[in-house]
Amino acid sequence: MKFCKKYQEYMQGQQQKKLPEVGLKKLKKILKKCRRDSSQSHKPSQTCPNQCTVCDGTFFPSLLSEMSEIVGCFNERAQKLLELHLASGFKKYILWFKGKVHKNHTALIQEGEDLVTYALINATAIRKILKKYDKIHYSKQGQLFKSQIQTMHKEILQSPWLCELMAFHINLRETKVESRKETALFDECRLTFKDGKPSLTCDLFDSIKIDLDLTCSICLDTVFDPVSLTCGHIFCYICACSAASVSIVDGLKAANPKEKCPLCRERAVYEGAVHLEELNILLGRSCQEYWKQRLQSERVERIKQIKEHWDSQCRGIMGV
Known part of the structure; x- marks a missing residue:
C-alpha cells in the first residue's frame, strides 16, 4: 500500500x-x-x-x-x-x-x-x-x-x-x-549511557530515529531538573536560569527576550521553556547516586539564592 x-x-x-x-x-x-x-x-x-x-x-x-x-x-x-x-x-x-x-x-x-x-x-x-x-x-x-x-x-x-x-x-x-x-509503543526506546553520558534514543518506523543527548552543555553533567528551551536544547533548570541571568526565584519567564541560548545563540527562548517532569523522574531513578549528590548541592544553592532574593527585597522596602 x-x-x-x-x-x-x-x-x-x-x-x-x-x-x-x-x-x-x-x-x-x-x-x-x-x-x-x-x-x-x-x-x-x-x-x-x-x-x-x-x-x-x-x-x-x-x-x-x-x-x-x-x-x-x-x-x-x-x-x-x-x-x-x-x-x-x-x-x-x-x-x-x-x-x-x-x-x-x-x-x-x-x-x-x-x-x-x-x-x-x-x-x-x-x-x-x-x-x-x-x-x-x-x-x-x-x-x-x-x-x-x-x-x-x-x-x-x-x-x-x-x-x-x-x-x-x-x-x-x-x-x-x-x-x-500493554503493547509497548517504543520497543526500541531506551535510556543509554556511553562513557557515563546519558542519551534518550528511539528507533522508529520509516528509518526515523530520535537521539537526545541528556548532558547539560553548561555544567557538562547529566541534566538535573531538566528544561527544554523553545529552540529544543535541554539544560539543567538552575543552569538555564544562570544563562538567562535570572535567579531561580524569578524563574525563566522573567528572562530578558534578548538573552540567547548558550548553544544555538537564538534569542527569546526562555519564556516558553518546558519543564521535563517525566524525564526528571526517569533520570532520578536511573542515576540514583548522582541524583542524591546533585540534590544536596542544588538545595544549598537554592537556599543561597532565596536568601539573597529576600535580603534584596527587604533592603528595597526599607529604602536601604
Missing part, C-alpha cells in the same frame, strides 16, 4: 478527534502543475528551483501552515495528558472538579501511544512530500525548507512533549505492573 493511501486511511480513522493533517493530495496537485508548467517552458533558467511562483507562492506556505497546526495540536494534547498523569493530591482534585480527570490508567497509556503515532506518521508525510518536491525539481529546496522549519520550531520530532512522552512510557514500563501487559 502506498504511503499516501495509508496516511489518508489513518487520518480518516481520526476524524472524531478533529486532528489537523498534511494535505498530501492537494500538495501533490501543486507539484504536478509545477512539473507540467516547467516541461512546457523553453527557458530552463526560469524554471524551478530558481524561480517558481507555484512553489514559492503556494506549496511551501500551505505546508508551513499545516505543520504549524499539527505541532500546535500535538503539543497541546500531550501537555494535557501528562498533566493528568503527573497530577496528585489537591491538583488532582481540582482537575477532577473541572471534569478533566475521567480516564483510567490504561486509557492514558493508549492516548499517549495514539499521540506518538500521530506525530510520527505526520513527520513521515512531511518528509515524503519534501522528497517528492526535490525529485520533481532536481533541487535541494525541500531539504532547505526542512532546515528552516527546524529553526522556526515547526518540526514535530523536535517537540519537548515528544521527549516527555518517551520518558512517560519508559517510566510506566519500568514501574507499573499493569503497563507491562
Whole structure:
C-alpha cells in the first residue's frame, strides 16, 4: 500500500478527534502543475528551483501552515495528558472538579501511544512530500525548507512533549505492573549511557530515529531538573536560569527576550521553556547516586539564592 493511501486511511480513522493533517493530495496537485508548467517552458533558467511562483507562492506556505497546526495540536494534547498523569493530591482534585480527570490508567497509556503515532506518521508525510518536491525539481529546496522549519520550531520530532512522552512510557514500563501487559509503543526506546553520558534514543518506523543527548552543555553533567528551551536544547533548570541571568526565584519567564541560548545563540527562548517532569523522574531513578549528590548541592544553592532574593527585597522596602 502506498504511503499516501495509508496516511489518508489513518487520518480518516481520526476524524472524531478533529486532528489537523498534511494535505498530501492537494500538495501533490501543486507539484504536478509545477512539473507540467516547467516541461512546457523553453527557458530552463526560469524554471524551478530558481524561480517558481507555484512553489514559492503556494506549496511551501500551505505546508508551513499545516505543520504549524499539527505541532500546535500535538503539543497541546500531550501537555494535557501528562498533566493528568503527573497530577496528585489537591491538583488532582481540582482537575477532577473541572471534569478533566475521567480516564483510567490504561486509557492514558493508549492516548499517549495514539499521540506518538500521530506525530510520527505526520513527520513521515512531511518528509515524503519534501522528497517528492526535490525529485520533481532536481533541487535541494525541500531539504532547505526542512532546515528552516527546524529553526522556526515547526518540526514535530523536535517537540519537548515528544521527549516527555518517551520518558512517560519508559517510566510506566519500568514501574507499573499493569503497563507491562500493554503493547509497548517504543520497543526500541531506551535510556543509554556511553562513557557515563546519558542519551534518550528511539528507533522508529520509516528509518526515523530520535537521539537526545541528556548532558547539560553548561555544567557538562547529566541534566538535573531538566528544561527544554523553545529552540529544543535541554539544560539543567538552575543552569538555564544562570544563562538567562535570572535567579531561580524569578524563574525563566522573567528572562530578558534578548538573552540567547548558550548553544544555538537564538534569542527569546526562555519564556516558553518546558519543564521535563517525566524525564526528571526517569533520570532520578536511573542515576540514583548522582541524583542524591546533585540534590544536596542544588538545595544549598537554592537556599543561597532565596536568601539573597529576600535580603534584596527587604533592603528595597526599607529604602536601604
